[in-house]
Amino acid sequence: MNEISEIKIDNKPPQERYYTYAYLDEQTKRMIRRAILKALSIPGYQVPFGSREMPLPYGWGTGGIQLTAAIIGPNDVYKCIDQGADDTTNAVSIRRFFATVADVATTEDTAKATIIQSRHRIPERPLQSGQIMVLQVPQPEPLRSLEPRETETRAMHAYEEYGLQYVSLYENISAYGRIAATAGYPVMIDERYLMSPSPIPKFDNPKLDMSPAILLFGAGREKRIYAVPPYTKVRSLDFEDYPFETQTWDEVCALCGSDTSYLDEVVLDDQGNHMFVCSDSHFCAERRENGHLGPLAGHSLAQKSDDSNANRVLQEGIAK
Amino acid sequence: MNAVLKVEPKTITEPQVLLQVRNLTKLYGQVTGCLDVSFDMRAGEVLGIVGESGSGKTTLLNCISGKLAPTSGTIAFNARRHGLKDIYALSEPDRRRMQREDWGFVHQNPRDGLRMRVSGGANVAEPLMNLGQRHYGNMRQSTIAWLSRVELDLKRIDDKPRNFSGGMQQRIQIARNLIHNPRLVFMDEPTGGLDVSVQARLLDLLRELVRDLGLAAIIVTHDMAVARLMADRLLVMKGGNVVETGLTDQVLDDPQHPYTQLLVSSVLQI
Incomplete structure (x- = not known):
């Protein structure tokens, strides 16, 4: 299970199909790489990009796949997880996709992977320097549910007007007596940009803070890329009298007995x-x-x- | 965020000029919105803008409240941070912050002024969060204080605005626009669309609040009764021009301009 398995379905040597290596053509990959560089230079800022049609529906990870396709190389070791698991349908399909189109080795071992693509989780094992975490994002705009106008949310980001985001937390406390939001819990990146960490549970929010790995976020349908460079301060929003808390369980894992994992x-x-x-x-x-x-x-x-x-x-x- | 609170030396004696409008003109291509409007407003003063539909009342209000850039003319506002400055000469973030800090805007339709997806309580507390308050308990207390001040049932604080009646929605909107202690409140037909008994109670409440807080307010209305009840001074508009201005009682009791005479005489008597 921990061994790096090499699946090569296409038997043509890599150089013969180099032009469309990793599915996308070279111009598209360059465009996405430029967007990634911009996103890394302005941590938390949503960079628009020309999202392409991918061979799977929106909502299944088109943004993440385009990011991975733009950064992957033949020497990478690729891991893909869905809901934290390596063996769910979507994870298996996307992993096989890159094994096929990019001739990369795949693994389930977090420590051995150089690129980890995920939808809902950040692995329990701490990420290391040199690793890249790619997250698939359905809705990149954290303010969208409160402010439907794109022109307005852009102005709010530009002028750092983030009071509105606290309205959602206020609503949570008045309805449930605590901040009950669990996934997509809003964070401040380097005390400048408000960012949605998207569908990861707030349990994983502290893992974003000062992470040694690069964190890339891609939203295919919404055509946005954003990023958190290594060692960047990431703060989860909260109130002075209702501090940020992660989920806890009374039980331990029934199989391995872990009391620290999600x-x-x-x-x-x-x-x-x-x-x-x-x-x-x-x-x-x-x-x-x-x-x-x-x-x-x-x-x-x-x-x-x-x-x-x-x-x-x-x-x-x-x-x- | 880190701009220094600067107060420029005042040259005018009390009460200060709060708003200074000079030669304000707004043209929509060939169509006139408003033409060459000038007036001053001082702290604590309530100004009524009256006139028929299409006379340029709302254009004037939108220009003054920073929503619509005028074709020519200046609007200077005495902001806490900047002193008396042309609002369109301020940078956009500064102008937006001034609007958040010093102004309130009560829309005719509460749906334009409220966030319909969040509860009444959160709607009222939002301006506090926009100004940087981050203590839930304190904000909750101010919200409750304001909701009782506008005579709203506190049991319904966490209901969504769509579950409130029109009059109650308007009360929430008023609380939302006064909670952050603004210096100037714009009201666009604040009682339009409400039945007369609710209208009367709301006007009573508004008048009380404006007097208690010493607020300056600009009220746009086509209802002479509202103008009579609320405003200290009136601006009568027709075809984009201000045709008559003066103290409310003076304008309504002894109208000089033919149009004002028509306006006053066309009020229905019961």
Whole structure:
């Protein structure tokens, strides 16, 4: 599971299809790279770019894929996660896509990857210098739900008028008694630009702060790229009397026993049984390999989900 | 954010000139919006702008309130930060900040002045957040204080504006525009579209608040009763020109210009 697997579906040597290496043509990649450089120079600022049609629908990661295609090279090691897991449909498809079009090695190991593309999570294992995190963004504008006019939100960013964002937090407290927003929790980048970290849970917000890795955000439908360069201050918004807090769980991971990771609830049957497991599948697997055991260790869901295993689980289900 | 609070030396004796409009003209191509309007306003004064539909009242209000750049002429406002300065000579961020800090704008239709997707309470507290307050408890208290001041049921503080009646929406809008202690409030037909009993109570409330706070206000209306009740001075407009100006009672009781005479005589009597 931790080994770097080399999948080469197209047998043509890389130089023969160099022009459209990694799916996009050279001009498009240059345009995207320019946007990335601008985004890195102005941390948190949304740079417009000419988003291309990609071979998958908007909302499935077109922005992230274009970013990855623009920065990937044959020596990169690529990891793709969806909801924290390496083996979900979308993650598998996008990983295979780049293995095919860019001849890169792929991995599930966070430490070995040079480019990590993700939708909802930042891996539990701290990112390192030299790594690039690519995030797929549905709505890049944090103020959009409060202010529908693009001309107005642009002026607000330009003049640093961010009082309005606090209205959403105020609403949260008056309705729930605490800041209940969980994902896409707004952050200030280097005390200048307000940014939506997009669909990552606020649990991951502290990982953005002073991260040694480059963080790139791409919104394909909205045609915006923004970035957080390494070692940049990222502050989650809050009130003086309601400070920022991340989610916590009373349970530990049922499989690996971790009490520090982000947990997903998994429903086990119709009788109300459920368990909490790490959302970061590689983090969980690595812990189990190192001998950490949770209360439900050895559960059938802990097995590696290859086809034979899926069949076995299915058979067990039928037998019951 | 880091501009220094600068107050220029005052040459005028109290009460200060708050707003100085000189030769204000707005043309929409060949069509006249308003022509060569000049007036002064001092702190605590309530100015009514009356006239028929299409007479240029709203154009004048939009020009003065910084929403519409005039074709020629100047509008100088005595801001807390900048002193008496032409508002269109200020940079855009400075002008926007001045609008946030020193002004309020009550729209005729509360839907234009409120954020319909957020609760009434958050609507009222928004100007405080725009001015940099970051303490929820304090803002909540001021919100509650203001909502009770405009006689709104506090149990409904967290309801969305669409669930309020027109009169209540207008009250929320008024609280939202007064909570940050502005120096000048613009009101565009603040009681238009409300039934007469609600209108009367709202006018009563507005008059009380304006007098209590010593606010300066510019009220655009075509309703002579509103003008009579609220305004100290009147500007009568017709075809983009100011045809008559003077103290409210004077203008309404002894109108000089034929159009003003027509306007006053066409008020319905019961």
